[in-house]
Amino acid sequence: MTKTDENLKIAFSDESQTNIEYLAYAHRAIDEDMMEVAQLFREAAGAEVVHALSHLRVMGVVRSTRENLREAAEGEDLEILSMYPKFIEEAEQEGRAEAARSFRVAFEREKHHRAMFRKALGRFG
Numbered sequence: 452m453t454k455t456d457e458n459l460k461i462a463f464s465d466e467s468q469t470n471i472e473y474l475a476y477a478h479r480a481i482d483e484d485m486m487e488v489a490q491l492f493r494e495a496a497g498a499e500v501v502h503a504l505s506h507l508r509v510m511g512v513v514r515s516t517r518e519n520l521r522e523a524a525e526g527e528d529l530e531i532l533s534m535y536p537k538f539i540e541e542a543e544q545e546g547r548a549e550a551a552r553s554f555r556v557a558f559e560r561e562k563h564h565r566a567m568f569r570k571a572l573g574r575f576g
């Protein structure tokens with residue numbers, strides 16, 4: 452992997468995270484009755500999506516829908532089999548009930564995502 456390949460991965464992660472953070476900040480700004488700032492965060496969040504999508508395109512990770520479904524099902528599988536069970540256990544060990552609950556909500560829903568991706572994949576025969 453070249454330096455630029457590594458940088459694309461980092462930039463993609465950063466832009467993706469920033470998108471979600473800005474969306475959360477926009478919600479907060481609305482709660483604080485600062486609509487102008489909420490608009491700014493929402494608009495910037497949209498631009499971060501464009502940046503992330505552009506990096507992704509250069510990275511070449513978006514393939515045919517059939518391949519994307521397989522990739523998505525495998526990604527959900529990884530979260531279900533190893534990531535979330537471990538994270539839930541560790542959060543409980545550390546007495547982090549809120550984190551454990553957040554992980555569990557996602558964990559449960561990933562099963563649905565995996566099932567739906569597999570079902571869609573099945574249509575390809």
Ligand SMILES: [Fe+2]
Nearest residue numbers: 466498499502
């Ligand atoms: Fe950006």
Ligand SMILES: [Fe+2]
Nearest residue numbers: 527560561564
């Ligand atoms: Fe998911």
